[in-house]
Amino acid sequence: MRAFLLVAEDDPAQAEGMRRYLAADGHDVLVVHDGLVALEKVRQRPPDLMVLDLMLPGLDGLSLCRVVREESAVPILMLTARSDESDLLTGLDGGADDYLTKPYSPRELLARIRALLRRTHGRGDDAATVLTVGELSVDVARHTVHCGGRPVECTRGEFAILAAMAARPDHVFTRPQLLTYTNGVERDSVERSIDVHVLNLRRKIEPNPRRPSRLVTVYGIGYKLTAGP
Structure with a gap:
């Protein structure tokens, strides 16, 4: 699947290595080294996917991620040298769809990108389904969600x-089961990332997020989706 990728990485050597590896896989790759420049490029030509380093000059990666997410549903893979769980969860809460901690292998980077692109574009007949649960409607083919007739903006995760x-x-569903849907490769993923996604979803689809009736916790096991009130 050929795609237009925007890579925002402040380390020129890493950025060039990434560009060459992704270009060799057939992708059109634009590299920038500054957060403000990245935002300008996204607005000029929206990419199919964005690879975003957390530590950027001009506008840091987390702030950039939040701005982009307010304007676009482009899938975002965040790169970070930090391995602290709170930092990774903050990235997901800011709108990133997946993350990768440094150092990483080029093969793993490519696997994550391919997985996000597959989820973005769907896969033919397998995706030609509209799923309805109560007032919630999930159009897998079009990657759209409606709740009570109103559109709901969701990250890829x-x-x-x-x-x-x-x-x-x-x-x-248990958390490990849901991780298999939200990540192409789970080597450094954490189960708590599912809790962050669920918290964000409840803000979007629940009549009262503090007392969820649709995306329900099953204590000691995981989560289930019900028709709700």
Whole structure:
């Protein structure tokens, strides 16, 4: 799958190595080294996917991620030298769809990008389904979500969770099971990232996020999606 990728990485050597590796896989790659420049480029020509370093001059990666997410549903893979769980969860809460901690292998980077692109574009007949659970409607082919007739903007990770759960209403999913839908490769993923996605989804689809009736916790096991009130 050929795609236009925007790479925002402040280390010129790493950025050039990434550009060559991704270009060799057939992608059109634009590299920038500054957060403000990256935002300008995104607005000029929206990419199919964005690879975003957390530590950027001009505008840091987390702030850039939040601005982009307010304006676009472009999938975002965040790169970080930090391995602290709170930093990774902050990145997901800011709108990133996936993350990769440094150092990483080029093969793993490519695997993550391919997985995000597959979820973005769907896969033909396999994706030609509209899933309905109560007032929630998930159009897998178009990657859209509606709740009570109103559109709901979701990140790729959030959409993956909803699509998986909407396909099996009232089925209880464990966190490790949901991780298999939100990440192409789970080597350094944390199960708490699922809790962040669920918290964000409840803000978007629940009548009262503090007392969820649609995306329900099954204590000691995981989560299930129900028709709600």
